[in-house]
Amino acid sequence: MARVQHAKDVAAERLLSIPGVHTVGIGYKRRGGEVTADLAVIVFVDTKLPRADVPPDRMVPLEIRFFMDSSDREESVPTDVVEQARPVEYTHIPAGTLAGRARPVAGGRSIARAASGGGTLGGWVWDGLNDEVVLLTNNHVLGGAAGTDVFQPWGSTAATDHIADVVRTGTLDATIAAPVNAADVLEEIEGVGPAVFEITTATVGMPVEKSGAKTDHTTGWVEYVGLTGHYGSTNDFQVAPDPGMPNGRFAYYGDSGSLIVERTNPSGGSWKRVVGLLWGGNPELGNAKAHQVQDVFADLNLDTLCAGAFEEFLDNLFAPNFPEEPLKVTPIQLPEPVTMPLTTGPRVSLSGALLALQQAAGRPFARSRPLHRGMARDVEARLRLSRMGSDLVTAIHENRVGLARLVLDRQTRRALASAAAPFVEGVWTADELLGRQVTEEDLARFHRVARIAEDHRPELQPLLERVNRILGELPGRSFDDVLR
Template identity: 30%
Template sequence: MEVMERYIRSRGEAFLSRPNINAVGIGYKMVGGKRTDQLAVQFSVDSKVAVPESLDSEPIPETVSFEGVEFPTDVVQRSFKTDYQLVAAPQKDRRKQRLDPIVPGVSIGHRSATAGTLGAIVMDRQSGLPVMLSNWHVLHTPEGEIGDPVVQPGRYDDNRTDENVVGTLVRSHLGLAGDCAIASLDARHFDGTILDLGRAVNRIAKAELDDKVVKSGRTTGVTRGVVTRVSMVTQLNYGDGIVEKIGGFEISLDPNFRPPSDEISKGGDSGSAWMAIGADGKPSDIMIGLHFGGDAEDSDGEYALACQAHSVFEKLEIEPVPANATVQEVRAENVLATGYDPAFLGEELPLPTFTPTARKDLASLDEKAELRYCHFSVWLSRARRLPRMVAWNIDGATIQYLGRKGLDFVKDERGDLEDYQIGDELYAGNPFDRGHVARRADLCWGSDEEAARANRDSFYFTNMTPQHERFNQSKLKGLWGKLENAVFDEAEPDDLKVSLFAGPILASDDPHYTKPDEGLDVQVPTEFWKIVLFVDRGALALRGFILTQRDLVKKVVRAETLELDEFRWFQVPIADIGAKTGIRFPAVWNKLERLPAPQALGAGPAGARLIESDADFFA
């Protein structure tokens, strides 16, 4: 079959250019109207004729050879059309009514289109939000564009489109990857359980020959089928001069479950999710296809067309919604977890990057190294299991003073992140405290919902680094946060807004703390860095600092006793921070940097300046 698949990828489009051929795929050869057990390259034609040349088409050979392998061909008379054009009078059953919560299997469409089917509620990987999945020709249409309103039910079922807007078109695709689109879910609650199937889309799989499947569509409701052709490429006319080749597979009626109408699909079923039938004979939670077309009236049987689910999900950058999630829960977990905002100070500044070695060490989630939380982002070292860099924003005008009652330090369990965090196993029976890199108090701003979420997010171990307990002794309490206090007290930033980057300096010679009985060996950082960005009288500015046991002016390395009175703040060039951390700061940052003057009190030859009081931070 693999050779056949490569043959279709290589030659399929050439065959579709012939006037009478409308589809090509792999299926079982038909003889005398009955299926044989022999696989063949199967061609669909609009009509069979004795003399193909009369249709200006070359005859299809009985066998073809490719890569040294010979296999048979088969010709079947079938023609296809898209399934969104409706012909029957609307029936006001539940599938065609306005619903809240909205569920898959019901009428939906572009505001100016007729109606199709909402196939599934899925998660947009770009935004982390729940979105609605259907076809390009249902949600986008030839006349539409990104951002257009989407209505539920579709206009054919209820022409009060202004009242029925449920979201807007987010992304779409029409081509070999499929006929597919997603729309935002803005104005309704949702239940991802597909109507009359009792299952939501929790997994996806690739369709194979003889797979048994079921769909729930706007027009024909629940129908069952069997996959009869795979690796298909079908050419369809979408109107307005749009003719596209769509990849996917073919489904025929399951003879053991014939619907009353004997129709596997009709107009309005486009966008339905084809779900795999489980071993128990019931619908599973596995989606294998997205319905996009049905057979024409003069075809030799009942057939439907579907895009491969895995191809659609990859192209649209979507994934299944977590089981039993509600729109409120999804939004609480994703809408607020937008991370660090690079345009927070009015001008969008590029993020720092990393040296190749540091970049390879970063943990990732969904192939992205930036781990986003409410008001802050983390870049996590896999080897050290500590944050390499944390970035956050502070809106001093909307700070809320929240307690920490009921909040525990926890590991972030998304993906495989748990493997790259040090938890409570480090902090028992020793002088180390869990030190927030982004201070909890700095993150609690904005709406009540935002502040509460940021307060909770601040306790993830991805935002923690071990700090000696004497950081919190009364006479020197808040040493790590002195800089944030000083920027508001001394620098007086415009609009009381500040952005910060910080983290431990993960040096190769950091001392080890071990618990042999528990197999614990952690290198404890002895230096920390912080960069503050702010707007001063309309101009962006930044300064870099290091909190260290080392005397950066006299260049004397003190004994690494981890005692608090050895730690002091120094202002340093951000280039020095980059050299120590493997972080590359953008060139534009250098233009914003305010370095101490060489003659400044306490300035050393390398531009480091000892901070002896809060007033010195921004002197």
């Protein structure tokens, strides 16, 4: 694959300069209409002609010749010319099986801004800049103006259907919006399951599925990757519908914003890995074009719900241990005295004021940013140094859906924080945390945390049984002592 990617990168600019060529990508070469096992640089053209009829200035080379880095040997990769119309965005047309009103709102449902066509709410993700849950869809569905009202279902502008406000957009066709009411969030994709709890890269031949407001739940396979064009991306991919899909479609108008997921999780998890953000396609072929979701996450500083919410919760436990440093003010020497009326008032924390403004503006998941970031990652890295600790980390990842939902519930979150906070008071590092001796009072608090977790998320019981076995060995010892 690396060779083909390199060949595409070397030749893309030259190929796109050929009249009639509109997209370059990577996929399996076809011969006589049949897919072969040979990867090739795919050249998409408006009209494909017999080679003998192609003018010299429109001729696509049969192969791309190039030198790999640090090699004197010339290599080659075949090309394949594919006739395909230029893709369009799948903006809204009326109707659709997932177009109706739903509360709470899962991925796959219809959304829109006022006086626009609308599209599909892809799913709920974690905003790493504001530490909150946000919905993810396309820029061409919601635009990018911060504060724009988002309605569900599309076509409504009723106050009761105002579910979110646009936060920001990026350089790709992607926009996020923060929910007005936490109760409206359902961490699932209709017909798919829990999401978004893991992401991965779409690869050629991968079986995938999606749920969209127009065509509902459909399945297909990744036909091409590394596609050039949309919003300047050079890494998009195309999905072809599986045989037997209604009307021969994987996606259609109204499905813009849908999240494309891998059909089965190779680890056997109850969730499926998200691979792409659908933005359009060729309606006459029923296919879909999408951004790689990893590119979207990097562009908008997003994370999965489990990684973002759980890490933010743990990091916030340590926030009181890191007092905010006062602002340093350099006095300015003025040429003559300046006087003005002065009204004094109570001192206001800027971070607290920002949090209050966010929540007052309908940002229920907004948190004050922890002053120490990364404690959760530091603890995980330390745990992985021992076999028992590594097994515990693996078990935590296997239960990511239940743990994320546990800390996303505000009432449960407060109860957990109240029970756990005394043990971490004064802790600055992972070494201090794992090396701290556990008292009987600490143990009682840990058992309280476990009971709260089991009461609210019964599916966590197997994980909590493992935790309770560790807790039984803790009094008078540290986590390091037990997990070593």
